[in-house]
Ligand SMILES: O=C(O)CCC(=O)C(=O)O
């Protein structure tokens with residue numbers, strides 16, 4: 292595993308003012324793809340109320356039904372009134388902003404080591420001639436706690452509180468989703484008791500030629516469920532919907548939640564992961580924190596047998612480690628990774 296080392300885009304922008312874009316970052320094809328409006332006035336991803344979901348957890352209800360439709364029809368939604376305390380979210384935001392403000396030399400102390408995913412750098416760079424994303428990132432394992440390599444953590448206590456509180460949200464969403472699929476509440480959550488959680492902290496510097504670069508290549512997430520925190524006011528996330536890119540307009544204080552490939556596999560395709568990407572702003576930096584939730588390290592990733600009593604498995608069954616190895620060894624390219632997990 293691991294990624295080829297690449298220069299820091301933040302350092303590049305600081306050194307050159309960001310007017311010159313090296314050819315490896317130019318993505319003429321991306322500029323030609325259709326975008327649906329600017330997020331204003333267009334159909335937006337559904338908004339789900341976490342407090343209502345928690346009240347309905349035992350018996351189901353209107354909000355749970357709305358969640359089910361959001362998972363089937365969109366694969367993306369915003370979660371408002373969630374249970375992570377404001378001060379925990381705010382300290383996480385401050386933490387990560389401070390990290391990227393550190394001098395380049397200091398950040399290098401957190402750099403990824405050869406063959407490893409964790410640390411400051413980039414992911415999914417597998418060849419020297421591959422196009423590069425206009426971003427830097429910090430990748431960390433946060434759960435289970437013994438997986439944390441604290442030398443990569445810029446400031447620990449705030450992030451640790453955030454980690455646990457966000458995992459609780461993910462577990463509760465998975466519990467409602469299981470019920471919505473006609474399963475026992477614990478069916479999915481039981482596979483996530485020592486579930487893995489990783490963080491990808493994204494830093495997208497501004498780019499004078501923003502239209503010609505991509506902040507994060509089109510991809511679907513490999514995990515079960517992702518909760519993304521928008522750290523500042525700059526918009527940039529877009530999802531693929533009806534063949535074009537729909538900009539997501541974040542609701543202040545909400546998490547943007549999306550279905551990952553492993554949940555598509557577990558549900559034998561009832562819920563699908565959705566392709567998304569991040570674009571960059573011409574003038575302002577943008578930051579986001581994605582929290583990825585996985586099953587336990589020893590879980591098998593395949594269609595849940597409770598759901599396939601009367602239908603064929605549409606995906607292969609693989610252990611988590613093999614699944615991840617394949618995922619991280621390929622460049623990000625839409626849903627091409629999951630296509631290779633399909634049977635027939
Ligand atoms: O920056 C964003 O809003 C999206 C981040 C994302 O998709 C990811 O880290 O997988």
Ligand SMILES: [Fe+2]
Pocket residue numbers: 510511512517567581
């Ligand atoms: Fe993503």
